Amino acid sequence: MKLISSSFFNALRTREALGYIVFAQSTVDYHTAHALFVIQSALADVDCVYLLSRIVAFLSAVEAQLDTLCTAEEVSKVKRGLIEALEKMPDSVDGDAQRLEGEYLSVSKFESRQLTIAALSTITEEDVKSHFRQFFFNSRSDSRALALCINSARTAATDLLAVSGNRRIALPGVRSKQEDGGEALSDASEDTTILTLPTFSDGCSCVEITSYASAFEYQRGLSVVKCSTY
Numbered sequence: 001m002k003l004i005s006s007s008f009f010n011a012l013r014t015r016e017a018l019g020y021i022v023f024a025q026s027t028v029d030y031h032t033a034h035a036l037f038v039i040q041s042a043l044a045d046v047d048c049v050y051l052l053s054r055i056v057a058f059l060s061a062v063e064a065q066l067d068t069l070c071t072a073e074e075v076s077k078v079k080r081g082l083i084e085a086l087e088k089m090p091d092s093v094d095g096d097a098q099r100l101e102g103e104y105l106s107v108s109k110f111e112s113r114q115l116t117i118a119a120l121s122t123i124t125e126e127d128v129k130s131h132f133r134q135f136f137f138n139s140r141s142d143s144r145a146l147a148l149c150i151n152s153a154r155t156a157a158t159d160l161l162a163v164s165g166n167r168r169i170a171l172p173g174v175r176s177k178q179e180d181g182g183e184a185l186s187d188a189s190e191d192t193t194i195l196t197l198p199t200f201s202d203g204c205s206c207v208e209i210t211s212y213a214s215a216f217e218y219q220r221g222l223s224v225v226k227c228s229t230y
Contacts, residue, residue: 001026001035002078003069003128004062011061011195012039012054016175018046030225031107035136045175048149049160053171053200056138056207061195063137066129069193075125083120086113147209164213173201 005024013022019041027034037058039051062069090096106112135143151159160169174197198205212218 002081003074007062007069007193007195008037008058011058011197016054016197018043018051018054042152044154047155047158047160048147048151049169050172050175052147052149052207053205054174054197056171056205057174057197057200058195059136059138061197062132063139065193065195066132070125070129070132072125075123075128079120079123083117086117086120161209161211162213164211164217166208166210168206168208170203171200171205171207173203174199 001024008024009022012018013020018039021038021040024035024037027036037055039055041051090099103110103112108115134140147161149159149161156162
């Protein structure tokens with residue numbers, strides 16, 4: 001995620017000015033790794049479907065320019081930064097306690113940092129590209145994305161995703177009016193690769209979705225895994 005997080009912010013926060021909260025990051029919950037793409041917008045002509053379409057557009061752009069984003073030099077730089085962060089001693093007692101709690105809850109217990117550093121040391125740019133193709137890009141076939149949409153009163157009234165069931169949603173074309181990015185312009189990294197996102201102006205681009213009315217409906221029928229950590 002470190003390879004594309006700056007480009008995500010630059011494309012959708014700085015250039016398209018969709019909202020002040022725009023970020024991409026990775027997280028691990030219950031021993032499962034996740035990639036998060038988050039956008040919050042209060043623009044009058046933007047809704048959940050539009051925000052989803054711009055995330056899809058971003059992933060399409062990353063796929064098209066993967067060789068530019070994922071070079072041996074860039075991968076090496078990210079690896080060095082991650083390893084240095086893992087090797088760094090905690091700055092406070094609270095930080096040390098959080099790290100110890102994470103180690104205790106980890107499958108590998110108190111060897112997770114050492115194992116992660118060892119794994120990072122062997123990763124190549126081809127490994128990273130293969131990972132993106134398998135789990136991130138729109139052309140993938142063995143993984144799915146979970147979109148969590150939180151509406152305002154305005155967008156809830158016309159939310160195309162509110163009705164439960166399977167269907168195809170057309171991706172709206174990019175907004176013709178781009179708001180002034182304002183102070184966000186200074187936040188963009190100067191060495192961030194400028195991505196050209198598709199506009200979807202042809203009206204033919206779409207996504208297949210399954211909508212759920214609630215989290216309980218989504219969870220119905222899923223296997224329950226009991227945790228014996230505590």
